[in-house]
Amino acid sequence: MIPAYSAIVDRKRFNLPENARIAVWLIINIENWYLEAPARTLLSTPQGIKSKIDVPNYAWHDYGMRVGFWRIKPILKKLDFKPTIALNGSVCTEYPRVAEGCKDDGWEIMGHGYTQRILPSEPDEEEAIVKARDAIKSFFGKSPRGWLGPGLAETQDTLKLLAKSGYDYVCDWVNDDQPYETSVKGLYSVPYSIELNDIVMFANQHFPAEEFYERVKRSFDVLYEEGEENPRVLGVAIHPYLSGVPQRIKILEKTLQYIISKEKKVWVATGSEILDAFRVTH
Numbered sequence: 001m002i003p004a005y006s007a008i009v010d011r012k013r014f015n016l017p018e019n020a021r022i023a024v025w026l027i028i029n030i031e032n033w034y035l036e037a038p039a040r041t042l043l044s045t046p047q048g049i050k051s052k053i054d055v056p057n058y059a060w061h062d063y064g065m066r067v068g069f070w071r072i073k074p075i076l077k078k079l080d081f082k083p084t085i086a087l088n089g090s091v092c093t094e095y096p097r098v099a100e101g102c103k104d105d106g107w108e109i110m111g112h113g114y115t116q117r118i119l120p121s122e123p124d125e126e127e128a129i130v131k132a133r134d135a136i137k138s139f140f141g142k143s144p145r146g147w148l149g150p151g152l153a154e155t156q157d158t159l160k161l162l163a164k165s166g167y168d169y170v171c172d173w174v175n176d177d178q179p180y181e182t183s184v185k186g187l188y189s190v191p192y193s194i195e196l197n198d199i200v201m202f203a204n205q206h207f208p209a210e211e212f213y214e215r216v217k218r219s220f221d222v223l224y225e226e227g228e229e230n231p232r233v234l235g236v237a238i239h240p241y242l243s244g245v246p247q248r249i250k251i252l253e254k255t256l257q258y259i260i261s262k263e264k265k266v267w268v269a270t271g272s273e274i275l276d277a278f279r280v281t282h
Contacts (some may be wrong), residue, residue, distance in 0.1 A: 001156055003173065012085045014178050015281040016233045020267035021227030022220070023274050024259050026083040027070070027148070027171070027192065030098060031116040031133055032090045039150070040203065046102040061241045065095050068244020073101060075253050076252045079260060084271045086112035086148040086171075089135030099139055108270040109136050111167065118153035126161045133165055145169060148192060163187040170276045177223060177232040179278040189280065190233070190271050195219070197237040202248070209248040213255045220259060224266070226239045233274055255257030 016023055033039050038057040076083060085102050087109050088136070092099045102109060107241045111132040122128040129147075137143045145168040149158065152172040163171055163184045170182065171192035179190050194200050196216055201207045216236055223232040236255075238244075259266065269277075 001024070001154075001159060001189060002179065003183055004176070006176075006180060007010065008177065008230070011178070011230065013281070014278060016231045016267050016277055018267065019265070020231060021265040022224050022232050022234055023267045024042070024220070024234045024236070025269055025271055026081060026256070026272075027045045027086055027189075027235060028083045029112065029148070029237060029239045030065075030069070030088065030091055030095075030102070030111065031061070031150075031239070032088040032094050033058055033116050034228070040199075045207045046233055050218070064239060064241025064244050065098055068240035069101065071100055071244045071246075071249050072238075072240060072252065074254070077105065079253075079256050079267060081256050081260065082107060082270060083147065084108045084110055085210065086108070086110055087117055087136060087144075088112050088150075089114040089132035092135045092139040095261065096139075103140055108146075108272055109144050110148060110171075110271060111136060111144045113150040116150050118151045119149055119158055120155050125155060125157060126165070129158075129161050129165050129167075133167075139279075145275070146171065146190065147236050148172065152192075157250050158239075159184040159187055169271060171235070176233075177226075178230075179233065179275060181282075188275055191235050193235040193237055197238055198242040198248075199237075202242050203235055209251040212243070212248070213251050213258070218253045219260055220262075224262065227265070 029172050030224050035053050035058045038054050041057050042060050085107050114128050114132045119125050133143055147162050148165045148171040159182055169188045169190045171190055173189045174192050179188050201211050223234050
């Protein structure tokens with residue numbers, strides 16, 4: 001399961017379209033949480049007494065679906081910045097208006113579980129992977145090529161099951177700045193990020209909104225410089241209930257504007273486009 005070691009300084013050049021130095025992809029995680037068991041907790045109950053239904057934490061997420069998503073969407077359209085959507089399959093039936101909003105703009109959809117529950121907790125892991133794939137295929141008209149596990153969690157069987165179910169790439173392995181073939185032949189890793197992730201910055205590390213811009217900018221600048229010798233991939237991950245709130249939305253827009261301001265030698269791409277470029281040169 002563990003990928004073979006490869007030092008980036010020993011690799012052949014990863015050629016990108018138009019001789020770009022860096023490929024940038026924005027991943028929007030669109031999830032389906034449940035009132036009885038929200039995926040994350042921002043607010044604990046008084047005296048630590050657990051409630052059978054968790055209204056504040058469910059509502060925290062639901063705001064992203066009701067409002068945050070629709071605040072992010074016009075910014076992406078204005079900047080012509082096409083994201084890749086990591087989608088819980090059940091969003092297609094429980095939040096069809098949001099799924100339709102993704103479909104309208106032709107965004108790439110990748111599997112993100114059927115619900116926001118980690119694969120090791122699923123009674124049948126393969127069934128959960130296939131169910132997510134089939135729900136996306138039914139709604140969007142084609143099967144997802146990519147997979148991002150809820151919480152990036154896997155079992156020893158996950159990679160084999162993903163390949164068996166027709167997935168081409170996985171994003172759970174945040175250990176490189178370039179794609180590579182995983183331990184399962186024909187299944188590739190495309191660089192995702194936990195460093196450039198609004199959950200880590202805002203919900204875990206409690207940074208102010210401005211940290212998102214500064215961290216993405218610093219990372220972009222270094223990878224852009226290194227990419228002159230051998231191009232790199234920059235993944236940026238956001239969630240509507242975090243980056244789509246009023247106090248952070250302008251920071252997201254500023255961050256994306258900075259990326260596209262470096263238009264020369266920068267390729268804004270989807271996960272599948274990055275994988276296909278890698279396959280051409282490797």
